[in-house]
Amino acid sequence: MRWASALSSEERTDAAIADAAAGVRRGLGGAKADLVVAFASPHHLDGAARVPALVEHELPESLLVGCTGSGIIGAGHEVEGAAALSLTAASLPGVRLTPFHLDQREMPEGADPLEWRETIDVDPGSSPHFLLLADPMTMDAPALVAGLDAAYPRANKFGGLASGGPVPGANRLFLRARTWRGGAVGVALAGNLAVETIVAQGCRPIGKPMIATRCQGNVLLEVDGKPPLEVLRELFPTLPARDQELLRHSLFIGIEMRDAVEYREGELLVRNLVGMDAETGAVAVGASLRPMQVVQFLLRDARTAEEDLARLLERSTARAQPPSGALLFSCLGRGQHLFGRPDHDTDLFREKVGAVPLGGFFCNGEIGPVGGATFLHGYTSAFALFSEARS
Numbered sequence: 001m002r003w004a005s006a007l008s009s010e011e012r013t014d015a016a017i018a019d020a021a022a023g024v025r026r027g028l029g030g031a032k033a034d035l036v037v038a039f040a041s042p043h044h045l046d047g048a049a050r051v052p053a054l055v056e057h058e059l060p061e062s063l064l065v066g067c068t069g070s071g072i073i074g075a076g077h078e079v080e081g082a083a084a085l086s087l088t089a090a091s092l093p094g095v096r097l098t099p100f101h102l103d104q105r106e107m108p109e110g111a112d113p114l115e116w117r118e119t120i121d122v123d124p125g126s127s128p129h130f131l132l133l134a135d136p137m138t139m140d141a142p143a144l145v146a147g148l149d150a151a152y153p154r155a156n157k158f159g160g161l162a163s164g165g166p167v168p169g170a171n172r173l174f175l176r177a178r179t180w181r182g183g184a185v186g187v188a189l190a191g192n193l194a195v196e197t198i199v200a201q202g203c204r205p206i207g208k209p210m211i212a213t214r215c216q217g218n219v220l221l222e223v224d225g226k227p228p229l230e231v232l233r234e235l236f237p238t239l240p241a242r243d244q245e246l247l248r249h250s251l252f253i254g255i256e257m258r259d260a261v262e263y264r265e266g267e268l269l270v271r272n273l274v275g276m277d278a279e280t281g282a283v284a285v286g287a288s289l290r291p292m293q294v295v296q297f298l299l300r301d302a303r304t305a306e307e308d309l310a311r312l313l314e315r316s317t318a319r320a321q322p323p324s325g326a327l328l329f330s331c332l333g334r335g336q337h338l339f340g341r342p343d344h345d346t347d348l349f350r351e352k353v354g355a356v357p358l359g360g361f362f363c364n365g366e367i368g369p370v371g372g373a374t375f376l377h378g379y380t381s382a383f384a385l386f387s388e389a390r391s
Contacts, residue, residue: 001090001091001092001093001095001192001193001324001325001386001387001388002027002028002029002031002090002091002324003027003088003089003090003091003324003325003326003356003357003386004023004024004025004026004027004028004088004089004090004325004357005023005024005027005074005075005076005086005087005088005089005325005357005358005359006019006020006021006022006023006024006027006074006075006086006087006088007020007023007072007073007074007075007077007079007084007085007086007359008020008023008074008084008085008086009079009082009083009084010083010085011043011083012047013040013044013046013047013048013050013051013054013085014047014050014054016040016044016083016085017038017051017054017055017058017085017087018054018058020074020085020086020087021055021058021059021087022058023075023087024036024059024087024088024089025058025059027089027357028089028091031091032061032062032091033059033062033089033090033091034062034063034090034091034092034095034097035062035063035065035089035090035092035097035187035189036055036059036062036063036064036065036066036087036088036089037065037066037087037088037089037131037327037359038051038055038064038065038066038085038086038087038088038174039066039067039068039069039072039073039074039085039086039359039360039361040066040067040068040069040072040084040085040086040172041068041069041070041071041072041079041082041083041084041085041164042068042070042164042165043082043083043084044068044083044085045068045170045172048068048172048174048179049179051064051066051172051174051179052064052174052176052177052178052179053177055087056177059087059089062089063097063099063176063187064174064175064176064177065099065131065133065174065175065176065185065186065187066133066173066174067133067135067162067171067172067173067174067185067361068162068163068164068165068171068172069160069162069163069164069361069362069363070163070164070332070362071084071163071330071332071335071361071362072084072085072086072361072362073086073328073330073346073358073359073360073361073362074086074087074088074358074359074360075357075358075359076346076349076350076355076356076357076358077342077343077346078330078335078342078343078344078345078346078362079342080335080336080342080362086359086360086361087359088325088327088357088358088359088360090324090325090386092189092192092193093192094191094192094193095189095190095191095192095193096126096188096189096190096191097187097188097189098120098121098122098128098187098188098190099175099176099185099186099187099188100120100121100122100185100186100187100188101173101175101178101180101183101184101185101186102119102120102139102144102183102184102186103138103139103182103183103184104138104139104140104182104183106119106183107119107139107140107143107144107147108147110147111146111147111149111150111151112150113150113151114151116147116148116150116151116152117151117152120148120186120188122152122188122190124151124152124155126188126190126191127154127155127190128152128155128188128189128190129155129156129157129158129188129189129190129193129195130148130152130155130156130157130158130159130186130187130188130189131158131159131186131187131189131327131384132144132145132148132157132158132159132184132185132186132367133159133160133161133162133173133184133185133186134159134161134162134173134183134184134185134367135161135162135165135168135171135173135180135181135182135183135184136161136162136364136365137165137167137168137169137170137171137182138168138169138181138182138183139182139183139184141161141184141365141367141376142375142376144184145157145367145374145375145376146374148374149373149374156195156196156197156369156384157367157368157369157374158195158197158327158329158367158368158369158382158383158384159186159329159366159367160329160360160361160363160364160365160366160367160382161363161364161365161366161367161376162363162364163332163361163362163363163364168182169181169182173185191389192388192389193386193387193388193389194321194386194387194388194389194390195384195385195386196316196320196323196384196385196387197368197369197382197383197384197385198312198313198316198368198381198382198383198385199312199366199368199369199370199377199380199381199382199383200305200308200309200312200345200380200381200382200383201270201308201370201377201379201380202270202300202304202305202308202309202334202379202380202381203252203254203270203298203299203300203304203305203308204298204299204300204304204307204308205254205268205296205297205298206235206239206243206247206296206297206298206299207231207235207296207297208296209256209294209295209296210223210224210231210294210295210296211223211224211292211293211294211295212289212290212291212292212293212294212295213225213291213292214291215289215290215291215293217288217289218274218284218285218286218287218288218289219282219283219284219285219289220253220282220283220284220285220289220295221280221282223295226281227280227281227282228281228282228283229276229277229278229281229282229283230281231297232247232297235297243299246299246300246301247299250299250300250301251273251297251298251299252270252271252272252273252297252298252299252300253270253271253272253273253283253285253295253296253297253298254268254269254270254271254295254296254297254298255268255269255271255285255287255289255293255294255295256268256269256293256294256295256371257269257370257371257372257373268294268295268296268298268370268371269287269370269371269375270298270300270377270379270380271285271286271287272285272286272378273285273286274286300379302338302339302340305334305338305339305379306339306344306348309345309348309381310348310352313348313349313352313353314352316352316353316385317352317353320385320387321387321390322353322354322356322387323353323356323385323386323387324356324357324386324387324388325356325357325358325385325386326349326353326356326357326358326359326383326384326385326386327358327359327360327383327384327386328345328346328349328358328359328360328381328382328383329360329361329363329366329367329368329381329382329383329384330345330360330361330362330363330366330380330381330382331362331363331365331366331377331378331379331380331381332362332363332364333378333379334362334379334380334381335362345381346358349383353385356385365377365378366378366380366381366382367382368380368382
């Protein structure tokens, strides 16, 4: 297995693809590219329809998948607000690739596993992993990941939502020889491949883990027998001044997603607080709740996001074999907006993991697993690390 990633700042699409393709050919060292993952900034919208043919010309007989993004990652670097196109290519001996496109009308209405398997025609017995790219304007992405989770519960699912287009039809998705203006594209990867996912949600806990003793839908009525706003009022004066300021504008809640009442660090699903009721002390959160779940209040800022990602990358290198290549799906709210400089997450990845070929883009939502289920996230950096399967 070999991976390579290249980034071009050429503004003409044909020149950008030729430039990036030359880079990945050098990186592959003569090996044939089986998979090519392409991400292009909105500067290439006029040439987007030609992307599949241009990639086929430069890297013949490869399977193309990709999309547009307002920020592009390639060759281990990040470009925001400027013309960029990245190609990340892999030679994957012993790996079977099954591409699929779905639009909203083709998607099964519920989460029936048989319907989903028939729709995308991927055998669960092949132990697949799924790369998913969707247009947020035309596809119900949460329903997509929920359906695939029901049909393929043991499969890793990773990817992101196309960005850079403010209205339906403004984004582009690439798959094989076609360019699409909506829906979702995906590739199932099976065979001689191991995939590790890392979802850095960029938060740290304050206070202590609590039990949701009373809730209704997405409304948290009581934690440990108290209204959650009462808990926050008691917690606030115990925090340092920096955390008190963060609590005013960067407060989130983490939810334990496993069935058991058990808290595991890093496995809380981070969700927004979307409403508060001063009279009852209840809070509304951006997820459905069930009684006896573990919940905890969280804070997010640049330093916390850096510490969280560093911890997860260090944990990965300690337990997993070194990857041959990687993809990064990072939120539009990270990058320079959060850290004040480019290449923050890619530099940290290189420092902790090594000089591994890394491509990706800045997403309108990131897809990755937390606590054994797949979710659509915000403000995260979601990595997929690829290596040969252990024998």
